[in-house]
Amino acid sequence: MKQELQELLIQALQALISEGILESVPDNIRIDHSKDKSQGDFASNVAMVLSKQARCAPKDLAQKIVEKLTDATEIERVEVAGPGFINFFMSQGSNNQVLGDILAKGDQFGLSEFGKGQRILLEFVSANPTGPLHVGHGRGAAYGATVSNLLRAIGFEVDNEYYVNDAGRQMDILATSVYLRYCEVTVFPDNGYKGDYIFDIAKQVSNVERYDIAQDVCKDEKDGGDKEKHIDELIANCKRVLGSDYQKIFKLAIDSILSGIKIDLSEFGIEYQQWFSEQSLVDSGLSEKTVKALQKSGHIYEKEGALWFKTTDFGDDLDRVVVRDNGMHTYFASDIAYHLEKFNRGYDKVINIWGSDHHGYIARVKASISALGHNPEKLEILLVQFANLYRSGEKVAMSTRSGSFVTLEELRHEVGNDAARFFYVLRKSEQHMDFDLDLAKSKTNENPVFYIQYAHARIFSVLKQAKNMPIVEADLSLLTSNIEASLVKELNRYKDILQTSAVNYEPHILAYYLRDLAGEFHSYYNNSEFLVEDDVLRCTRLSLVQAVKQVIVNGLNVLGVSAPDSM
RNA sequence: GCGCUCGUAGCUCAGCUGGAUAGAGUGUUGGCCUCCGAAGCCAAAUGUCGGGUGUUCGAAUCACCUCGAGCGCACCA
Numbered sequence: 001m002k003q004e005l006q007e008l009l010i011q012a013l014q015a016l017i018s019e020g021i022l023e024s025v026p027d028n029i030r031i032d033h034s035k036d037k038s039q040g041d042f043a044s045n046v047a048m049v050l051s052k053q054a055r056c057a058p059k060d061l062a063q064k065i066v067e068k069l070t071d072a073t074e075i076e077r078v079e080v081a082g083p084g085f086i087n088f089f090m091s092q093g094s095n096n097q098v099l100g101d102i103l104a105k106g107d108q109f110g111l112s113e114f115g116k117g118q119r120i121l122l123e124f125v126s127a128n129p130t131g132p133l134h135v136g137h138g139r140g141a142a143y144g145a146t147v148s149n150l151l152r153a154i155g156f157e158v159d160n161e162y163y164v165n166d167a168g169r170q171m172d173i174l175a176t177s178v179y180l181r182y183c184e185v186t187v188f189p190d191n192g193y194k195g196d197y198i199f200d201i202a203k204q205v206s207n208v209e210r211y212d213i214a215q216d217v218c219k220d221e222k223d224g225g226d227k228e229k230h231i232d233e234l235i236a237n238c239k240r241v242l243g244s245d246y247q248k249i250f251k252l253a254i255d256s257i258l259s260g261i262k263i264d265l266s267e268f269g270i271e272y273q274q275w276f277s278e279q280s281l282v283d284s285g286l287s288e289k290t291v292k293a294l295q296k297s298g299h300i301y302e303k304e305g306a307l308w309f310k311t312t313d314f315g316d317d318l319d320r321v322v323v324r325d326n327g328m329h330t331y332f333a334s335d336i337a338y339h340l341e342k343f344n345r346g347y348d349k350v351i352n353i354w355g356s357d358h359h360g361y362i363a364r365v366k367a368s369i370s371a372l373g374h375n376p377e378k379l380e381i382l383l384v385q386f387a388n389l390y391r392s393g394e395k396v397a398m399s400t401r402s403g404s405f406v407t408l409e410e411l412r413h414e415v416g417n418d419a420a421r422f423f424y425v426l427r428k429s430e431q432h433m434d435f436d437l438d439l440a441k442s443k444t445n446e447n448p449v450f451y452i453q454y455a456h457a458r459i460f461s462v463l464k465q466a467k468n469m470p471i472v473e474a475d476l477s478l479l480t481s482n483i484e485a486s487l488v489k490e491l492n493r494y495k496d497i498l499q500t501s502a503v504n505y506e507p508h509i510l511a512y513y514l515r516d517l518a519g520e521f522h523s524y525y526n527n528s529e530f531l532v533e534d535d536v537l538r539c540t541r542l543s544l545v546q547a548v549k550q551v552i553v554n555g556l557n558v559l560g561v562s563a564p565d566s567m
Numbered sequence: 568g569c570g571c572u573c574g575u576a577g578c579u580c581a582g583c584u585g586g587a588u589a590g591a592g593u594g595u596u597g598g599c600c601u602c603c604g605a606a607g608c609c610a611a612a613u614g615u616c617g618g619g620u621g622u623u624c625g626a627a628u629c630a631c632c633u634c635g636a637g638c639g640c641a642c643c644a
Contacts, residue, residue, distance in 0.1 A: 036587085045586060051624080058624075082587040083625075128644070170644055228643090306642050317570075317640075324642040331644045359571050360639045385572070385637080427580070432573060432637060439579090446593070454606055462603050512581065512591080519591090526599085526608040567606075 001074070002031050002496070005042055005088060012068035013046070021064065022054055031088075033493050037486060040079065040087035041095065047084045058084025092485060096476040098492045102547040110498050110554050115156030121342055122148050124353035125265070126163040129257045130174045131195055133264050133408040135435060136355070136386045141408070142424035142560070143384055143507065144353045145270040149558045150502035150510070159273040159347075163338065166254055167279040168331060172235045174257075175250040176213075178202050179238055182249075183210045190221045191231040201256050208245045213237040264409050268417055269560045281337045287329055290337040290372075291322055299371045309336075314367030336368040343374045351505075356383040356430065382505055387435040406437065415447075418561045422449035425507040425559060448515050452552060453564055455518035455525075459549040460565040462530050466542055469531070474540040483527055484544060487520045494551050498558070507559065514555045521548050 006029050013029075016022045026049060034043045047062035054061045062080040069078060074094035079087045102109045124144025127137045148158045165171075177192040181202035188194065217233035219225025239246050258275075265272070281287045291307065294300050299310050305325030309332075312319050322333040342350050354361070366376040389406060412420050426448065427433050439446065479488065493513065501509040530541045553563045 030584095035590095039587075043587090048586070048624085085587065130644095165644070168644060304642080308642090321642045326642080328642085330642070335644095355638095356572065357638055362571090383572080388637085430572060431580080434579070436579085448592070450606055451592090454604085458604055458607085465603060508581080515591080522607055523609090525603080526605095529603065531603050566604085 001090070001094070001492070002042065004072070004074070005031050005044075008069055008072060009044060009046060009065070009086075011070065012065050013050075015068040016054075016064060021061075022050060024053075026050065033489075033496065034087065037482070037489075039081065039085070040089040041489060041492075042088040042090070044086045044088075045084070047080075047086060051084065062086050092479070092488075093476070095485070095488050095492060096479065098488065099476065099543060099547045102491065102550050103543065106550060107554060107557075109550060110153065110495050112154050112495065112499065114154040114499055114503075115151065118156055118348040119346070120151060120156050120158045120349045120351060121161060121345065121347040122151075122158050122351045122353070123161045123163055123342075126165070127261070128165045128170055129254050129261060130170055130193060131257065132197060132260055135389060135406050135408055135411050138268075138408040138411060138420065139387050139424045139429075139433070140353055140355065140384045141265060141268060141270055142421050143382075143429050145268075146421075146425050146507040146559055147351075147353070147382070147502075147505050149560065150498070150505075150507060153558055154499050154502045160271065161274040161276055162272050164258065164275055164277050165331075166258075166277050167282055167334065169232075169235075171250065171254060172239075173231055174253050175246065176231070176235045176238045178205065178253045179208075179213070179242070179246075179249055180234075182208065183212075185214070187214070187220075189231050189234060190227040197257070197260075201253050204252060204256065205249060208242065208249065211241045213241055264407075264412075268408065268412060269421065276338070278334055278338070281334050281341070282329075286341060287334045287337040290340055291329070291333055294322070294336075294368075294371060297371065297373075309364075309368065309371070311364045311367035311371075314363075314370045316363040316367045320364050332364065335365065336372075339365060339369060339379070340372055340374075343369070343372075343378070347378075349378055349380060351380045351382060353382045353384060356385045359383055382429065384429045385432045387433040390434060390436045390438075411437075418453070419447045419449050421560045422511060423447060426511050428506060428508050448511075449561060450567070451522075452514050452518040452556065453561075453567055455521045456549055456552045456556075456563045457565060457567050458525060459521070459545050459552075463542065463546060463549070466531055466538070469538065470535050472535045472539050474543045475536050476540060476543075478537055478540045479544060481528070483520070483524045484541075487524055487544065487548065490517050490520050491547055491551055494555070498555075510555055511559060514552060514559075517548065517551060517555075521545070 009029055009031070010025055013022060013025045017024070026046070029044065029046050030049075031042050031044045034040050047065055048058040051058040051061050059080060062084045066078050066080060066086060074090055076089045076091040079089070081087050122144060124147075125133070125137055125141050127133055133141070144160070148160050151158050173191065174193055177189075177194075177198050178201050180188060180192060181198050182205045213234055215237070217237060218229050220230040221227035242249070262275075291300070294309060295307075299313065300307050300322070301310060301319075302308070306321045307323035308319045309322045310319050320332055321330055322336070323329055339350070362381050365381075366379060369376045369379055415423070423435075479485070494517075497510055497513045501507060501513075524545075528541065530538065530545060532538045532541075556563045
């Protein structure tokens with residue numbers, strides 16, 4: 001409907017241009033759903049935007065535009081209001097068309113072809129496999145999965161991907177930590193992974209000799225030494241002493257943790273098309289090749305024994321090291337290779353969802369994409385602020401290494417998947433978020449997700465009771481009350497909401513909409529009776545209510561939240 | 568010090584590609600179950616939109632300054 005109105009407006013503007021009143025039609029003419037019923041169904045501010053060009057008062061220009069509008073049966077009347085808004089009042093019949101549309105399309109209602117099948121690679125979570133996911137990762141997981149659903153709903157083809165950092169020093173620290181627990185050492189390195197899950201993995205180790213790998217290593221920090229050096233020497237000893245058994249433990253540790261992460265995400269309703277291994281970039285030599293390609297194109301220089309990538313040529317603050325003086329590739333080097341690999345897979349757009357603490361990393365990644373001859377515009381990086389956890393009014397410190405954190409699994413079991421999914425996306429992703437554990441765990445009724453699910457359950461219950469009553473054709477002209485009109489108006493917004501929510505990567509827009517829709521329904525429920533004697537009236541109201549139910553189901557489905565029939 | 572993000576009702580947050588009286592949840596106060604699910608509804612009260620200056624017909628929204636909070640500035644990943 002919005003598009004039809006837009007075309008009508010353009011026609012009117014063109015008529016004014018031919019009369020010499022206006023010079024040109026603006027690119028995008030804004031037509032919004034009015035917030036207030038007294039302001040009609042749609043409003044346009046085009047007259048105010050163009051008043052300068054026309055050199056007359058916005059209100060007068062609006063009047064002139066209105067006079068040029070051709071009649072359309074769907075439009076009941078058009079008004080000029082306020083400082084120069086053009087308000088469109090649609091006929092109730094035209095608004096009601098959406099009901100038939102919803103009931104006919106069912107699960108498909110609201111979907112569009114806006115994305116025209118363009119392919120998007122969406123990478124999210126990608127937490128290091130050094131421990132279970134915690135509640136901070138949960139936010140990225142819920143956000144990423146919902147953005148993915150949204151984009152799919154408006155016609156994009158989206159592949160979800162998890163980048164597994166299974167190479168590098170952190171993994172060695174993990175393996176060594178497991179071995180030390182297996183040996184049941186009494187002194188544990190400051191920099192080792194201390195969580196309980198390390199003990200669980202250690203229990204699975206068998207047929208490996210127990211050596212004292214702490215012999216001859218330098219002092220740990222608590223003894224006045226350097227904790228980084230201490231753990232590096234432990235790792236070196238561990239590798240040397242264990243030989244091939246080291247790989248065994250290494251693999252056990254990562255497999256165990258990664259499979260835990262996969263189960264966790266899958267139970268949270270999140271499916272990935274790809275799990276991309278960092279190690280595979282090393283094995284395939286792509287990391288190596290990428291550095292060579294950069295060298296060839298002249299973006300690399302040597303300084304103090306290391307290879308530096310001149311990212312400052314592409315807008316970064318500092319140049320970055322890609323190969324250290326000890327010959328090791330930095331994480332950045334494999335990350336460049338990874339992004340190159342993503343681009344080579346031929347996606348129309350590559351989206352990364354990162355924790356906001358990585359924002360300083362954006363410039364150098366985009367720089368590397370430019371340097372390798374790709375368009376950095378095709379890479380979009382969305383940042384998610386970490387959630388601050390509060391327990392008993394106090395902020396909870398979180399660190400994977402110290403093992404003091406609340407896992408995503410714990411949270412899911414406490415508050416339920418539905419509440420967790422909804423709660424996470426209810427706030428704008430870049431908004432700092434206070435996650436009050438006590439509130440989320442103990443008073444789950446306050447969570448708005450139940451409000452929406454309750455509306456669905458109520459409708460289900462009503463429809464169930466209507467099952468044995470006669471079914472006749474509905475007469476939509478009987479939907480005359482204010483609340484019915486505003487409920488229909490709300491349903492008419494769904495498609496636009498879905499699109500706005502998706503193109504802006506803002507799931508909270510959909511979440512808020514569903515709560516509003518549920519609110520309208522609850523008002524209606526308390527205000528009117530559905531199971532009335534009159535067959536036509538009953539079936540008419542039930543069809544409205546059924547349409548509401550369908551939209552709630554469709555919307556919750558995008559958010560990854562279930563719509564139970566009873567609760 | 569430099570950079571990114573944020574600052575809106577007691578609390579948690581929407582609204583931000585400039586638009587009509589700044590909204591919701593929660594909390595507070597008072598009503599509504601002989602009636603389709605009261606996890607609900609209705610009503611009342613609540614704001615220097617952190618502060619300041621500017622841009623203009625119009626600023627919570629844009630620009631600049633300033634104060635406050637979080638995060639990032641490695642030959643770590």
